[in-house]
Amino acid sequence: MTRTSTMYDPNGDGVDSELVPSSLASIAPILRVANEIERDNERVAYLCRFHAFEKAHRMDPKSNGRGVRQFKTYLLHRLQKNDERTKPQLARTDPKEIQKFYQNFYEKNIKEGQYTKKPEEMAKIYQIATVLYDVLRTVVNPNIIEAKTEEYAQDVEENREQYAHYNILPLYTVGIKPAIMALPEVKAALQAVRKVDNLPPVRRAGDGSKPVNDILEWLSSIFGFQKGNVANQREHLVLLLANIDRRLKGSGDYEQLGSTSVKQLLDKTFKNYVSWCHYLHRTPIIDSHKVTANADKQQLHLLYIALYFLIWGEASNVRFMPECLCYILHNMANEMHGTLFGNVQPVSGGTYQAAPVGEGAFLHDVITPIYEVLRKEAWRNKNGKASHASWRNYDDLNEYFWSDRCFKLGWPMD
Known part of the structure; x- marks a missing residue:
């Protein structure tokens, strides 16, 4: 009231x-x-x-x-x-x-x-x-x-x-567009994010005839991210790319997103993930995947970044377990790579089709089981009265993903 x-x-x-x-x-x-x-x-x-x-x-x-x-x-x-x-x-x-x-x-x-x-x-x-x-x-x-x-x-x-209501960028409106949509760095970032013609076709659950508009919708069709999360991270990714690109290129008009801008965002986004891989003596997924000569590396890097943003967007309290997020990213990036290059189909085209996944599948299959474990542990502390030895907090549970034992888990996690 x-x-x-x-x-x-x-x-x-x-x-x-x-x-x-x-x-x-x-x-x-x-x-x-x-x-x-x-x-x-x-x-x-x-x-x-x-x-x-x-x-x-x-x-x-x-x-x-x-x-x-x-x-x-x-x-x-x-x-x-x-x-x-x-x-x-x-x-x-x-x-x-x-x-x-x-x-x-x-x-x-x-x-x-x-x-x-x-x-x-x-x-x-x-x-x-x-x-x-x-x-x-x-x-x-x-x-x-x-x-x-x-x-x-x-x-x-x-x-x-x-x-639909938007935060900063009215990406899908017609008619009079705000001045921000005419900025060259925004247009270049949008062009890069919306490049999906060379990706393997995917079927969308519930609306198979509707085409995907950008790489985030393509990832959502494979992993089942929520529409609101996709909309938020789309704007997040476009604005980050546009800001980095403008700082690197300065004033002026241009049409293409610079590869240096994408690489800079990739390195910054995956800094903790790369450290985690080195600690566990694992090759980072962004380095281990061998791609064909005609593959679009900039697009592949954008897919990795978009995938991490989408995972983070629905991670809820699991965000307090950064190495757990690294483990989730590592496995999901492997799945994405299999869709891109499965049956020897390169990024530049192919007939490989991933099975359609409904909206909310990622939240239900990956995040919710981890959250339920966190929730049970939180109840065991008896409002802070119980001894710390009788229950585990976020750091205790996250410590499991600092060891090589986590790779013995089934995926999604058993």
Whole structure:
């Protein structure tokens, strides 16, 4: 709760999306859309709030959650007040009204605005369109939804990922692009990361027809990393490469990412891993793999870096065990190398196809088992009262991966 129950004003027109209890957080976007479109069409805003009220009642019919009863009372009072003064403006009935408004909203803001509005504006517009269609489906009988409405909704569903929220780089937006996307170092880094035509084809779980757009999606198809992690590490990798490349080359325009920039990032990223390999008298994976003469070494180095970033991104508390991460990287890089060069297929092409892996496979198969061991050990310390000799902390467990015994484990770890 962001406000106490004493602040509810049934007669006021406050921003009701800020009053939503934490247990009903999923209805907040619906109320934000209602607030956003109220000036354009009060009746459709009323229908959005009514849908939010019904959803809140289904989620907590007995109003047991903290602040739920007060919130539902407030929303019901506001609905009753608005129902008396609102009426359809575009049609005679609510089903026709919301369909007309949805179609007009799409044509004005998406069809005409996608090449003139900024990415952050389009992200907000697509979110509103998505919520409006969800409300529309509850108000309008499926048999009378117009073909034009369905066509617009399908287009929104297919293209809204282009306007997903981003941190710094709007990588997939169309129309007006921020100035950062025109920087030569950013364009060069993106070009290098998106080079996948010469990689062995992989099948994507659940959507085999959708092609991979960059090396991170290619790795995710093999190991099952999460979409959010892939998006974060994609931006992380591009920005690191762009910053290093600009420092090395200085000002000026160029198209290709420098091989020195990639090698510098590789050496810095794998410094601890190389030390770990030398301590265990093992050849680092980045040196042991022999590649054919026509292989793209810069691309291979980028794959190694991207793989480590993706592992780190989902490692959770295992990040406190750096040598354990080295062991995970060592084995997964071997698997990646087998996919690249399996059946004597070089990086420059081939027909070798890895089996599709679903999203979350890495977290479930690799990280979760290690985390469960850490969790059990943490419970054994009895809130710090138990003797240290009776339980193991992160360093104790990580020490196992400082010995050659770890290579006797099965992979994934037994």
